[in-house]
Amino acid sequence: MYFNKFSTIEYTIGSRNYQLLDIFTKVSILGDYTTSNAFDQYVIQEGETPDDVATLVYGDPNLSWLILLTNNIYSEDEWYSGDSAFATLLDKKYGGEAYYITNLPDLKEGDVMVKVLTTSGQTVSSIDETKYRIISGFDKTFRSVWGKGGAGTFSAGDTVMFGRRNTQTGAVDILNFVSSSDITLNTQHTTVNFIEEKKNSPYYLLQYTNDVVVPPNVVFSGGEIQSTYVPSNTIFTDPLSTETNFANTLLYYYMTNSGVVPGIQKFSYYTKELNKYRERQIISVIKRYLLPDIVSTIQNLVKTKEIGRRVALGL
Numbered sequence: 001m002y003f004n005k006f007s008t009i010e011y012t013i014g015s016r017n018y019q020l021l022d023i024f025t026k027v028s029i030l031g032d033y034t035t036s037n038a039f040d041q042y043v044i045q046e047g048e049t050p051d052d053v054a055t056l057v058y059g060d061p062n063l064s065w066l067i068l069l070t071n072n073i074y075s076e077d078e079w080y081s082g083d084s085a086f087a088t089l090l091d092k093k094y095g096g097e098a099y100y101i102t103n104l105p106d107l108k109e110g111d112v113m114v115k116v117l118t119t120s121g122q123t124v125s126s127i128d129e130t131k132y133r134i135i136s137g138f139d140k141t142f143r144s145v146w147g148k149g150g151a152g153t154f155s156a157g158d159t160v161m162f163g164r165r166n167t168q169t170g171a172v173d174i175l176n177f178v179s180s181s182d183i184t185l186n187t188q189h190t191t192v193n194f195i196e197e198k199k200n201s202p203y204y205l206l207q208y209t210n211d212v213v214v215p216p217n218v219v220f221s222g223g224e225i226q227s228t229y230v231p232s233n234t235i236f237t238d239p240l241s242t243e244t245n246f247a248n249t250l251l252y253y254y255m256t257n258s259g260v261v262p263g264i265q266k267f268s269y270y271t272k273e274l275n276k277y278r279e280r281q282i283i284s285v286i287k288r289y290l291l292p293d294i295v296s297t298i299q300n301l302v303k304t305k306e307i308g309r310r311v312a313l314g315l
Helices: 052-059 061-068 083-093 250-256 269-281 286-303
Strands: 008-013 017-022 026-029 039-043 097-100 112-120 124-139 144-151 159-164 172-174 194-197 204-206 218-221 223-228 263-269 283-288 309-313
Touching: 008 159, 017 172, 026 159, 039 052, 052 061, 052 172, 052 283, 052 286, 061 283, 112 144, 124 159, 194 250, 204 269, 218 250, 263 269, 269 283, 283 286
Parallel strands: 026 309
Antiparallel strands: 008 017, 039 283, 097 144, 097 194, 112 124, 112 159, 124 144, 159 172, 204 263, 218 223
């Protein structure tokens, strides 16, 4: 095994001394100084472990350390374990939902979104304290509030408010922001237009025909992308107004038509992360005929009295 060849060093813990392996010593393989002829490619199959790959490639599961070292893999999350395992990791990373609003409040992680029951003009009169979310982020480009945890359920069409805990008093202060229906006023509430899982929210939008990235603030009229744009900070949503307004944008169409836009496809956070994850499925393995020399060289390199030695190896 890999660590069996490491030198031991003396650690002092409290008043006692211990002889332990020098795990700070590291050998890495330089990709820039290594010929591609030294490697074969291997495609990891779902459920295969490093031991499985070492057995199939080298006939020895104890050489799994060489598989990991060759590909600079240091944690379990970096190993391709299959799409089903990835889905579990993604649910953990992107847990919660995306709530689309027209406004641009100054939201921060840790703020609270609460369902509103009644309003009086721009002021919140009453709330449903059993329905709330903790805000984990706010994507201003797509105007999606990322919420997680909390309690209760939300639906498109719900009125919501946002609050932030006052560090001095401990109370939750209501956040005010510009109203999208009347931009001369500040408001305490807004409407949720659309809800989807956070992992399925758009990273960017594409045209089906030629895969051109489409900005969400481009004008979308008559079912087609136009050549004009609405300023990205515009929130005015009065469709009868002749002024520049947010209601003319592709994003507004997206959030008011259940996330479906003719001729437009969504490149979601899920797709982005899945493509990135699947790149790990193809790894490099040192050619078998080089194995004896490489293993011997690495084992000799880690035998050192120099604590924390770093060695870069070119093949």
